[in-house]
Amino acid sequence: MQIIIVGCGKVGSTLTQELSKEGHDISIIDMNDDVVEEISNNYDTMGIVGNGASYGVLMEAGIENADLLIAVTNSDELNLLCCLIARKAGKCKTIARVRNPVYSEEADFIKQNLGLSMVINPEYEAACEITRLLRFPSAIDISVFNRGKVEIMNFKVKKGCILNGMQIKNLHKELKCDVLVTTVERNGEVIIPNGELTIAENDIVSIITTHKKGMEFFEKIDMIINPVKDAMIIGGGNVSYYLAKQLLKSGIKVKIIEQKESRCEELTELLPKAMIIHGDGTDKDLLMEEGISKAGSFASLTGLDEENVLLSLYARSKMNGKLITKVNRLRFDEVINSLNLGSIISPKYITSKYILKYVRAMNNTIGCNIETLYKIKKDKAEALEFYVNENSKLIGIPLEKLALKDNLLICCINRNGNIITPKGQDHIEKGDYVIVVTTNVRLNDLGDIVRR
Template sequence: MNIIIIGCGKVGATLVEQLSAENHNIVIIDIQESKLEAISSTYDVMTLAGNGASFNVQQEAGVRNADLLIAVTGSDELNLLCCVIAKKSGHCNTIARVRNSLYSKEISFIKRQLGISMIINPELTTAMEIAKILRFPSAIKIDTFAKGRAELLKFKLKPEFGLGNMTVQDISDRLKCNILVCGVERGDDVFIPNGNFVLRDNDSVSIMASPKDTAEFFRKIGVVSHRVKTALIIGGGKVGYYLAAQLLDMGIRVRIIELDRARCEQLSELLPKANVICGDGTDQSLLMEEGLPYAQSVISLTGFDEENLLLSLFAMKHSSAKVVAKVNHIAFNDIIGGLDIGSVIYPKYLTANKIIKYVRGAQNSMGSNVETLYKILNNQAEALEFSIRQESAITQTPLMDLNLKSDLLICCINRNGNIIIPRGQDYILPGDTVMVVTTQKGLRDINDILK
């Protein structure tokens, strides 16, 4: 596809990294030449210095022949204007990043009236991701499929579970739970396991199942799977506001610690059911006074990654809470992963993944379509959901007889709302949606799973 990206910030750079790896033709526009030079020295993309809302700049970037324009500058209004100009001059599909909470209530109107294909709010997306984890605090990460009927859940395999040194097949036979182990992270290594794969204590294990079967699995290994009842949010910015609103709707008691007094007053008006404390969230004595040792969840959402990580380590030491940290800039994923601080959320990856899912879907064949896409296993693998539209080489054939690519697992079939954790004798039918986990990058069609 011919793709124009306007804005070379965190999200723009992440999009270039991931979309260039899928061999798209990319032009990136930004007013800061230094950012463009850094991108062009690393990736094989065209760069253009200028205002992306300029008709002439878009023409120079090739908007007339573009399939997609993505506007991810720091200004909502500029992003919307870029998309409107692109629609009028190039007739391409458009995606805009819009962060203002006021606009979030008017998304459907804006899309319809301005003809924008997709609008993304990174802060709202981040808050929804965190709320999803707090519903099931034993998980490090949860990705949902089949409209919530199936989920891919990652957790740390602790010694007290008694599953270490057992094979995947042994676990299935012993627990008799309808789950499928479909990914394992061990240090820097990532595995798509078969039945003979041996798990070890402290592995990060990803399982696929329905929410009901997931809860049964955790009950059998002695893990509490109930959602949290209290949340201590450190940082009252956009993510903090969106998250608090969702948690309050879920019946969870919320405390927010925010340093800026004017923002505290604003949050008190917007969230009358929340307890808003004006203070420094990095003050250890304040955290202890405000009940950190007794909190069931602690979410660090300050504007500084280092603070969020250190606050999470402090919370792990002084409480048994579910801990979540937001990280915007820091690129040392392997080091952060080794800190064992619960769940780490990267807004730029969440935003980029949504856009990449859209791009894959736009490239689909007539036979199937990418409905859902997540980067998983430390971004070294993908979990995709394909909608099967018609008969093909993969339908009506037992899975055991399909010549699948290596490091690929068909882990779930949704058939008319019934979730099937497949075995060798199961098969795929038109009308199904099929979940696949693989380290093979760039799958666009269900037939791509075959050798």
């Protein structure tokens, strides 16, 4: 597809990288000529220096033949204007990043009346992911499918865990739990396991199941299942605001430490039920005074990755609660993953994930639309949810007769709300939602799971 990306900041550059890998024809627009030159050289894309809301600039970028325009500049208003002009100048679909809480509350109205295909707020989506983790603190990461009916939960096997030394094929017999192991990460490698694989200490295991059955599983392996009762948040930005708002609704106590006095005053008005502390979140004496050692959870959400990493390391030394660390630059992910920072949240990758899902669905040609897409450990594996329509060539064929590609697992079939853990005799029907996990990244259709 021909895709135009307006804005080459963190999100724009990440999208350029991911979409160019998938073989799309990318054009980028930004006001900074140095940034445009660097990104266009790195990813072999056409780069244009200029204002993405300019009709002339969009025409130069090929808006008349474009399939999609993605506006991710630092200005919400500019993003919306880019999309509006793109709709008038061409016939492409449009996606706008909108971060202002005022606009976010009116996202549906904006989307419908401006003809946008998607309005995405990275900070809000990051807050939603953190909220899920604080409600289920045993998990490192939670991915939601089937509109919340099914979840993939990642957790680390610690010393003394009952799973240590157990073969996957014996899980059901030993624990009487209806869960399926989808991936095992060991020494930086992501494995799609068979029943013979033995789980070991420090493995990061992913299971797929319903929320209720997941709770039963974690209870049987003696891992914490109760949601946290309080949260200490460092940094008073938009992620913290959205997060606090959701946690307070769930009855979780919230304490935010913010350095800027003016922002503290804003948050006090916006979040009257939260405790807002004006102070430096890196001040150890302040953190001890505010009760870090007794906190049920700690989220370092400042604008500096280095500060967030150091804060989480300090919190880990003082408390046993749930840790959340916001990191935008994941180039050194092997180092970051070795530091025991709890759950890592990256708003720019969350944004990339949602937009990639939309692009894959647009690219569909065979008979199964992508409903949900999650990247596992960046580019090492993917979990995808497909909706099966009448054109799929896999309908009615027993799974055991499908010549599935290597390193691929059909994890779940949702048939009219009935969650099926698939076995060889099961088959796919029209209207099913099918979840697949694979290290063969960039599947576009359910038909791609079989060998040609």
